[in-house]
Amino acid sequence: ERATDGDLKILFWQAVSTLNPYLSGGTKEIYSSSLTIEPLARYDQTGTLTPWLVTEIPTVDNGGVAKDMTSITWKLKPGVKWSDGTPFTAEDVIFTWQYCTAPDGGCAQKAQYEGVKSVEALDPTTVKVTFTEPKYYPYSAFVGAQSPIIQKAQFKDCVGAKAPGCTSANFGPIGTGPFVVKEFKPNDVVTYVANPNYRDAAKPAFASVTLKGGGDAPSAARAVLETGEFDYAWNMQVEPEVLATMIAKGKGKIETAFGTQVERINLNWFNPDPALGDKRSTKEAGPHPALKDPAVRKALSMAIDREVIDEVGYGEAGKPTCNIVPAPDIYISTTNDWCLKQDIDGANKLLDEAGWKKGSDGIRAKDGVKLSFLYQTSTNSVRQGTQALVKDWWQQIGVASELRNVAASVFFGGDPASPDTFQKFYADVEMYTNNFDGTDPEKYLAEWLCDKIPSPANGWQGQNIPRYCNPDYDKIVAELAKTGDLAKRAELAKKANDMLTAEGAHIPLIHRGQPSAISNTLAGVNMNAWDSELWNAADWSRKK
Amino acid sequence: MASGTIGSGAAEPVLSVKGLTTSFRSGDGWKSVVRDMSFDVAPRETVAIVGESGSGKSVTSLSIMRLLQKNVSRIEGSVKLAGRELLTLSEEEMRHVRGKDISMIFQEPMTSLNPIFPIGKQIAEALTCHQDISFKDAKAEVLRLLEKVRIPNAKGRFDEYPHQFSGGMRQRVMIAMALASKPRLLIADEPTTALDVTIQGQILDLIKQLQEEEGMAVLFITHDMGVVAEVADRTIVMFRGDVVETGTTDDIFNRGHHPYTRALLSAVPKLGSMKGEKAPLRFPIVDVATGSMSEAKPVLTTISATTPIVEVKNLTTRFTIRSGLLGRPSGAVHAVEDVSFSLSPGETLSLVGESGCGKSTTGRSITRLIEPTSGYVNVDGFDTLTLGKAELRTMRRSIQMIFQDPFASLNPRMTVGSAVMEPFIEHGLGSKSDARDKAADLLKKVGLSGDMMKRYPHEFSGGQRQRVAIARSLMLDPKVIVADEAVSALDVSIKAQVCNLLMDLQESLNLAYLFISHDMAVVERVSHRVAVMYLGEIVEIGPREALFENPQHPYTRKLMAAVPVPDPARRHLRRNLSTDEIKSPIRPVGYVAPKRSYIEISPGHLVQVTEGEAALAA
Amino acid sequence: MTDATTAAAPQPPARSLTREIWGQFRKHTGGLIGLCVFIFIVLAVFVGPYIHTIDPNKIDIRAKNQGPSVLHPLGTDNLGHDMLAQILAGGRISLAVGITAMLLSLVLGTLVGVISGYIKKLDGPLMRLTDLFLALPLLPLLLVIIMLFRDTLRAAFGPETGIFILIVFVIGITSWMHTARIVRGDVLAVKSQEFILAAKSSGMREWRIVLRHILPNVMSSIMVSATLGIASAIITESALSFLGLGFPSDFPTWGRLLFDGANFLQINPSRVIWPGLAISLTVLSVNYLGDAVRDALDPRMLKR
Amino acid sequence: MFNYTLRRLLFAIPTLLVISFIIFALLDLAPNDPTGELPLTIPPEVREQIRASLGLDQPFFIRYLLWMQQFFINEPLNLLEKMTGWQIGDGSRMRILSWATRSPVVDLIVERLPQTLWVVGLSYLLAVIISIPIGVISAYKQYSIFDQIGTFVSMVGFSVPTFFTGVVLIVIFSSWLQWFPSVYDTNHQVTDFASLMFQIKQMALPVIVLTLYNTSQIARFVRASMLDNLNQDYVRTARAKGVKENIILLVHVLRNSLIPVVTVIALGVPTIFSGAIITEQIFRVNGLGQLLITAIQGADIPLVQTLTFIFAVLIVLFNLIADVLYGILDPRIRYD
Numbered sequence A: 001e002r003a004t005d006g007d008l009k010i011l012f013w014q015a016v017s018t019l020n021p022y023l024s025g026g027t028k029e030i031y032s033s034s035l036t037i038e039p040l041a042r043y044d045q046t047g048t049l050t051p052w053l054v055t056e057i058p059t060v061d062n063g064g065v066a067k068d069m070t071s072i073t074w075k076l077k078p079g080v081k082w083s084d085g086t087p088f089t090a091e092d093v094i095f096t097w098q099y100c101t102a103p104d105g106g107c108a109q110k111a112q113y114e115g116v117k118s119v120e121a122l123d124p125t126t127v128k129v130t131f132t133e134p135k136y137y138p139y140s141a142f143v144g145a146q147s148p149i150i151q152k153a154q155f156k157d158c159v160g161a162k163a164p165g166c167t168s169a170n171f172g173p174i175g176t177g178p179f180v181v182k183e184f185k186p187n188d189v190v191t192y193v194a195n196p197n198y199r200d201a202a203k204p205a206f207a208s209v210t211l212k213g214g215g216d217a218p219s220a221a222r223a224v225l226e227t228g229e230f231d232y233a234w235n236m237q238v239e240p241e242v243l244a245t246m247i248a249k250g251k252g253k254i255e256t257a258f259g260t261q262v263e264r265i266n267l268n269w270f271n272p273d274p275a276l277g278d279k280r281s282t283k284e285a286g287p288h289p290a291l292k293d294p295a296v297r298k299a300l301s302m303a304i305d306r307e308v309i310d311e312v313g314y315g316e317a318g319k320p321t322c323n324i325v326p327a328p329d330i331y332i333s334t335t336n337d338w339c340l341k342q343d344i345d346g347a348n349k350l351l352d353e354a355g356w357k358k359g360s361d362g363i364r365a366k367d368g369v370k371l372s373f374l375y376q377t378s379t380n381s382v383r384q385g386t387q388a389l390v391k392d393w394w395q396q397i398g399v400a401s402e403l404r405n406v407a408a409s410v411f412f413g414g415d416p417a418s419p420d421t422f423q424k425f426y427a428d429v430e431m432y433t434n435n436f437d438g439t440d441p442e443k444y445l446a447e448w449l450c451d452k453i454p455s456p457a458n459g460w461q462g463q464n465i466p467r468y469c470n471p472d473y474d475k476i477v478a479e480l481a482k483t484g485d486l487a488k489r490a491e492l493a494k495k496a497n498d499m500l501t502a503e504g505a506h507i508p509l510i511h512r513g514q515p516s517a518i519s520n521t522l523a524g525v526n527m528n529a530w531d532s533e534l535w536n537a538a539d540w541s542r543k544k
Numbered sequence B: 001m002a003s004g005t006i007g008s009g010a011a012e013p014v015l016s017v018k019g020l021t022t023s024f025r026s027g028d029g030w031k032s033v034v035r036d037m038s039f040d041v042a043p044r045e046t047v048a049i050v051g052e053s054g055s056g057k058s059v060t061s062l063s064i065m066r067l068l069q070k071n072v073s074r075i076e077g078s079v080k081l082a083g084r085e086l087l088t089l090s091e092e093e094m095r096h097v098r099g100k101d102i103s104m105i106f107q108e109p110m111t112s113l114n115p116i117f118p119i120g121k122q123i124a125e126a127l128t129c130h131q132d133i134s135f136k137d138a139k140a141e142v143l144r145l146l147e148k149v150r151i152p153n154a155k156g157r158f159d160e161y162p163h164q165f166s167g168g169m170r171q172r173v174m175i176a177m178a179l180a181s182k183p184r185l186l187i188a189d190e191p192t193t194a195l196d197v198t199i200q201g202q203i204l205d206l207i208k209q210l211q212e213e214e215g216m217a218v219l220f221i222t223h224d225m226g227v228v229a230e231v232a233d234r235t236i237v238m239f240r241g242d243v244v245e246t247g248t249t250d251d252i253f254n255r256g257h258h259p260y261t262r263a264l265l266s267a268v269p270k271l272g273s274m275k276g277e278k279a280p281l282r283f284p285i286v287d288v289a290t291g292s293m294s295e296a297k298p299v300l301t302t303i304s305a306t307t308p309i310v311e312v313k314n315l316t317t318r319f320t321i322r323s324g325l326l327g328r329p330s331g332a333v334h335a336v337e338d339v340s341f342s343l344s345p346g347e348t349l350s351l352v353g354e355s356g357c358g359k360s361t362t363g364r365s366i367t368r369l370i371e372p373t374s375g376y377v378n379v380d381g382f383d384t385l386t387l388g389k390a391e392l393r394t395m396r397r398s399i400q401m402i403f404q405d406p407f408a409s410l411n412p413r414m415t416v417g418s419a420v421m422e423p424f425i426e427h428g429l430g431s432k433s434d435a436r437d438k439a440a441d442l443l444k445k446v447g448l449s450g451d452m453m454k455r456y457p458h459e460f461s462g463g464q465r466q467r468v469a470i471a472r473s474l475m476l477d478p479k480v481i482v483a484d485e486a487v488s489a490l491d492v493s494i495k496a497q498v499c500n501l502l503m504d505l506q507e508s509l510n511l512a513y514l515f516i517s518h519d520m521a522v523v524e525r526v527s528h529r530v531a532v533m534y535l536g537e538i539v540e541i542g543p544r545e546a547l548f549e550n551p552q553h554p555y556t557r558k559l560m561a562a563v564p565v566p567d568p569a570r571r572h573l574r575r576n577l578s579t580d581e582i583k584s585p586i587r588p589v590g591y592v593a594p595k596r597s598y599i600e601i602s603p604g605h606l607v608q609v610t611e612g613e614a615a616l617a618a
Numbered sequence C: 001m002t003d004a005t006t007a008a009a010p011q012p013p014a015r016s017l018t019r020e021i022w023g024q025f026r027k028h029t030g031g032l033i034g035l036c037v038f039i040f041i042v043l044a045v046f047v048g049p050y051i052h053t054i055d056p057n058k059i060d061i062r063a064k065n066q067g068p069s070v071l072h073p074l075g076t077d078n079l080g081h082d083m084l085a086q087i088l089a090g091g092r093i094s095l096a097v098g099i100t101a102m103l104l105s106l107v108l109g110t111l112v113g114v115i116s117g118y119i120k121k122l123d124g125p126l127m128r129l130t131d132l133f134l135a136l137p138l139l140p141l142l143l144v145i146i147m148l149f150r151d152t153l154r155a156a157f158g159p160e161t162g163i164f165i166l167i168v169f170v171i172g173i174t175s176w177m178h179t180a181r182i183v184r185g186d187v188l189a190v191k192s193q194e195f196i197l198a199a200k201s202s203g204m205r206e207w208r209i210v211l212r213h214i215l216p217n218v219m220s221s222i223m224v225s226a227t228l229g230i231a232s233a234i235i236t237e238s239a240l241s242f243l244g245l246g247f248p249s250d251f252p253t254w255g256r257l258l259f260d261g262a263n264f265l266q267i268n269p270s271r272v273i274w275p276g277l278a279i280s281l282t283v284l285s286v287n288y289l290g291d292a293v294r295d296a297l298d299p300r301m302l303k304r
Numbered sequence D: 001m002f003n004y005t006l007r008r009l010l011f012a013i014p015t016l017l018v019i020s021f022i023i024f025a026l027l028d029l030a031p032n033d034p035t036g037e038l039p040l041t042i043p044p045e046v047r048e049q050i051r052a053s054l055g056l057d058q059p060f061f062i063r064y065l066l067w068m069q070q071f072f073i074n075e076p077l078n079l080l081e082k083m084t085g086w087q088i089g090d091g092s093r094m095r096i097l098s099w100a101t102r103s104p105v106v107d108l109i110v111e112r113l114p115q116t117l118w119v120v121g122l123s124y125l126l127a128v129i130i131s132i133p134i135g136v137i138s139a140y141k142q143y144s145i146f147d148q149i150g151t152f153v154s155m156v157g158f159s160v161p162t163f164f165t166g167v168v169l170i171v172i173f174s175s176w177l178q179w180f181p182s183v184y185d186t187n188h189q190v191t192d193f194a195s196l197m198f199q200i201k202q203m204a205l206p207v208i209v210l211t212l213y214n215t216s217q218i219a220r221f222v223r224a225s226m227l228d229n230l231n232q233d234y235v236r237t238a239r240a241k242g243v244k245e246n247i248i249l250l251v252h253v254l255r256n257s258l259i260p261v262v263t264v265i266a267l268g269v270p271t272i273f274s275g276a277i278i279t280e281q282i283f284r285v286n287g288l289g290q291l292l293i294t295a296i297q298g299a300d301i302p303l304v305q306t307l308t309f310i311f312a313v314l315i316v317l318f319n320l321i322a323d324v325l326y327g328i329l330d331p332r333i334r335y336d
């Protein structure tokens, strides 16, 4: 029954800065706003698309998607109301598109609407989205937590350059979801109350939600698992043994949802020698003197014991992997699973054969090139732990490494003036996590195309961080973009994925999950890595 | 006059000291500085302690008050106040004794006053901490006291701070503070050294009056035998930590038999003893052991009047007084007003005058330690007031200053040895060992032993510190020395020794002295010329004999008349407590000083005349 | 106070001033203990690694999170690093950084403080500069400094010395302001005292006055700043490291060990106790040293 | 003194302008980026558009001038309007908007003030109140048990960082004893006794941590400075007057020792407003410190700039106050 279970207390150790996910694309903003605003369809815990504000998922079979893949038509659920009581209509859907694609608006989710030519209302409950060219995976706009529908009435004066000024709307978007924002203190705490106009009269069970922000992951875990002050805490990146002692208190548990995140070490295919000045890590610098050797790249991967990394830094929240596309199931490849087993001797042998000889200092060298690498990553205790482990293993195969860690805001900041961004890659190897939205890897795999290599010409904005370039790979990706058949798509994707690992564009380490701490008193939580973790908050309730 | 009951045993003694021994920790052992001291003080009685500088007088008084630093000192014996043993009292009980039953005037007023509290408040505190009294009443009482100790413009100066006061005025503040609570016993440690004779007389009378009215007993420590003769019923003579003689003042003065006592008394300079002498005369030196006296030699220097080494013209120094929250100037202390004089090499010019009349300020203005308001000063060819930093430094080699308050002028964290050596090393006059030799030599000359160089200023007696300061000023072999009350804290014999040293140096090095002093007898002895200051102006200046034998200005005459004479027979003479108005050098903003003119009475003897004031003074 | 009064004992033979101060210092129990502890820490940290020869970066993943044992006297961390070796290695860096950075900031602060307190003309500008440095947001400043100088220093001095210089410089340059203002306040008060006037009148050069007369009289505040400075330098260093601005993660430092250990408080308390103790002991011993020096310099505090 | 204060206040204006410029330049130079915290899935073109929408594509000087206009003209006018209800101009003045939250920076600051003042301010106040007696007594009874313990506790308190003490306190008092909450509720309103008790409870841990740290620091300075003055001759004079020992200590000696103490305290007061970053983070107090640190990490330049500038104003102001206090405390210090 609605609003009978009191207050739901959620802890996000990274605080929420706005409740309009179009103005800030951060995960925390997307999750927190998902309690109020909803997309037309979203992914469930298995990654399957489920209708949310529509009656069914349009497909070619049911006629919802045009045969030529140039349009998709959504049928809205009748009788859905905004939390202010006004009806939810096709106009709102159209407006959402307009809002995000308006110039000067700085919409963070613009990519979701890429290739959308027009959105029109066939009738108040039917929306047709037309694409500029055939889209073989058409479920992007209005799908998933990244592109929820906002209310036209509320945001109509907030389009384009005016968007940031609408503070009250951004801080309290009216939605169709189970909760309504009552008060928002940016970067601190959000309070929600149950939506009186929610379409399911029995839901939500909680009368209110308090979403507190700030602090760090271990203390957030403590607040749920040890002191029991909170019911749910997101993103519990904490050393497994620390979590284990907290869980031992018996107040809660950790649940992990696995999406597409992979922690990897990128290998720089270009020469990052500082002596090259501005040319380093670009094509002009030439290939990397050591990493250009496939044997070296492979040996580096063989030397790593991913099980240990997982055990030390991730525990339940990670699995060793050799893939860059680790999920959904249909895309999982096993071709490169040789890497799951550490093989120091094999690596040593490989290097010996390739002519890399150990020097007096135990470091291998060939033709005056030493196997000594600058290994950078962002500042984060788990990553630093991994760095230490990897350094140790590499040492065992005669590879020296100098560790460096860079503040995350700088590392991922992309400031072209900074030498420390992951795009600039002024290092030999670097480690971080990346993933793709939703369940389709097409766009993701396109990141390793030759023309996506970051360089001064594109303002270091390319996403092909390892500077990998292989025309065969480009061909596979081009084919993928033109394939509609799912099985065929999976095959192509696997091929691309295998190629990347085999050729050593990077060394995949861990398939990372999203661990959350959940109080034992909470029922109905269904961890979901494909959408907002709070996607089914309407079903959450207090265990009696 | 009711000071009839004199002598110990007449009444129950207020203070009774038996076998008092005080030691300081030195190295790993204890070193006694006062040994087996015993004496009584009866109500209404005044007991004087005299003795060599550093003989333990101050330590005795501090021991009685139990104010010595506990961890480094040890007091043995018995001190009874009206029958009550003080040495075994708890700290809290002792606190009730201090200030209420016994109060004390400290030797060095500058460091003994809290620098950051207005003096009025500090005096009032002596009242408020022992009795329930409203601040307003306390303030009224303080103002009354300040007037009594003849601080001019008491009301206006209530809120001023110690550093704004002249040496003598600070001393009077200390006196007011000690008298405020009308104690049963007053311990006065050199209360009048920094006071000119007229005010000194008034203060002594004030103490006498309180003694009569309130039955106060007084323990009086002084070097001035004239004062002893005037105030003391009985006298205790100390020498190197031991009491060598006690008795009625009359006995001590006329029938003292310890050689030191005799030495002390025979060395006392007497005003008027210089009649007919042309040049300054050295003091006769008395051998402490035998009591025999050496002959006094005159100082023979050639003073060329043509090229003065110091020339001062129309020097004016004023201190702006700010008042109110906003700190707007509300007036100015005209500390030095239109002062002109010159000083030739080999000459001693003495500056005498009322306490607070601007003598120290004149000295400091000449050395530019204070920026004068206007005027012209030439020192050894340097136009002092326009000099830059580097030249000022060279100039200062020629002119050295001995500060009135020796303790305050010594860095508390520096051994006196390095303090004395410092200027020498600083000016690169020789190596460190040269400096050490010279310092040791000078210290010996001023009567300190060389091994005292390792000690810190607070471990010295007042007189010892003063000698350190003298030694320091001599390190640079300057051409001029401004000696601000340089010998006031010394006992007669050492004073004679130090003065002779100064005169020897004058003779051999042709040194010039600007000698600021209140001790007219010493002034008479050492100076070639004398200038009399009054309210910031020079009212009379001239050769010593002219001035002493033929004082013209009314203030000069008053000064001469007030000099105490070391003769116990005159003890019951009483000046009439002066009722004349105390003049203040504070003038309102925009005040224009009247133009003064001088008439020359005899060659070089000038006397100030102003229309209005000349009439008034006559 | 039981020893007998030695009447007018002859003064002991002349001793030099430093001997004198050392003599004072020696009598100061706290100071002596402080000195011993400090020397012990320094020795432990520099000689220790020759006795306890485990490489601090040696990973033995099977022996992680262990309690004290013969092989690992202080246990191991969650990667199987030997804690004792880490603390010894960390101590070298922490002590070096703490002391040099403190000295740098102390010298800088005292210099600025004394100059602006003593020379009226420079007071305004220098104090406004101090205000500016106080107001600068630390983190962006660090980011900029590191962006501008890290690679140059790394090229010139190698990765370790380079980052050491950078960190010491960064901590020094961002922490001198308190000392400067405190010293200035004290100098203002001291310079109005008469013995300064007396020194001036003997023609002392200004900087000698400052050195010989003013500095000793503001020493006690400087001493406090120094002790507090070591503590904050050690901690700031760790803050820098975990912001990614300090030493690489394979350079353990006390602050860093403490920070990393904080989460393991319940699993393995020795991970925080030892580094915490090391920092505290260092600071305490330096504090007592400072006290002793202060007392030795204060002639009135003689002989306890 | 008045003239001096006035002169200093006037001189503060150009000083602050220079400071604001340097801060702005520094922030601009820093290699942070407002899109740095966004997920990597957001493509570069979109990032570029986001930057443009924040005005980051404008030249440096324009951005600085814009901030100046917003800070010195628009915000004060806005404040005036709010207070008086007048309508000045068309009311469409651009306020300083934070980039991360897109809300007016001033509102954010106002929202954070209460918890910062409650926790950081209170702990500072407590520290001052506690540290002075501790410092005085430790100096008076140098090397007594009290002094030794005080020294020990304060040095340990100062040398053990708050990120550690905070965690220890949480483990002991929140997890184990369950006396105090480990998470600070910023929405909590004090309306009655029970809610006041709750407020006290939730403030207890962070306040303890911060007070320990601040007390240690101030007490050390009080002690050192007192020791310098305790043996001066004027103390002897006061004793000779029979002044009570505690008055001697608190009035005579303490006041003479206050200059370094005033300096330290005046340096500390502005830091109240910069918050206590680590402590706020550990206990989730989310005051100004947390606001600043999130803003810095998120490269939220308008917010950082404004906060830092306000901080600079406070620094200049409190240092001025300290300087004026010197003159009041020690009449020998003259500024003319």
Ligand SMILES: Nc1ncnc2c1ncn2[C@@H]1O[C@H](COP(=O)(O)OP(=O)(O)OP(=O)(O)O)[C@@H](O)[C@H]1O
Residues within 6 Å of the ligand: B024, B033, B051, B052, B053, B054, B055, B056, B057, B058, B059, B060, B107, B458, B459, B460, B461, B462, B463, B464, B489, B491
């Ligand atoms: N704190 C101290 N530590 C060691 N010795 C001291 C200390 N105070 C005084 N003395 C020594 O004790 C002796 C007696 O000093 P005291 O101050 O009593 O002399 P005094 O008779 O008052 O001399 P003066 O007339 O010069 O003031 C001196 O030799 C002095 O050096």
Ligand SMILES: Nc1ncnc2c1ncn2[C@@H]1O[C@H](COP(=O)(O)OP(=O)(O)OP(=O)(O)O)[C@@H](O)[C@H]1O
Residues within 6 Å of the ligand: B163, B164, B165, B166, B167, B168, B169, B194, B195, B196, B319, B320, B333, B334, B335, B354, B355, B356, B357, B358, B359, B360, B361, B362, B404, B585
């Ligand atoms: N720094 C100052 N600020 C204000 N007034 C001052 C200052 N120094 C001295 N005075 C005042 O100037 C006048 C002259 O002082 P000065 O010290 O020159 O007197 P003096 O002749 O040396 O007296 P004494 O014989 O008592 O030492 C006094 O009224 C004194 O209060």
Ligand SMILES: [Mg+2]
Residues within 6 Å of the ligand: B057, B058, B059, B107, B189, B461, B462, B463
């Ligand atoms: Mg004496």
Ligand SMILES: [Mg+2]
Residues within 6 Å of the ligand: B166, B167, B168, B359, B360, B361, B404, B484
């Ligand atoms: Mg004088």
Ligand code: NI
Residues within 6 Å of the ligand: B095, B096, B100, B129, B130, B131, D242
């Ligand atoms: Ni009393």
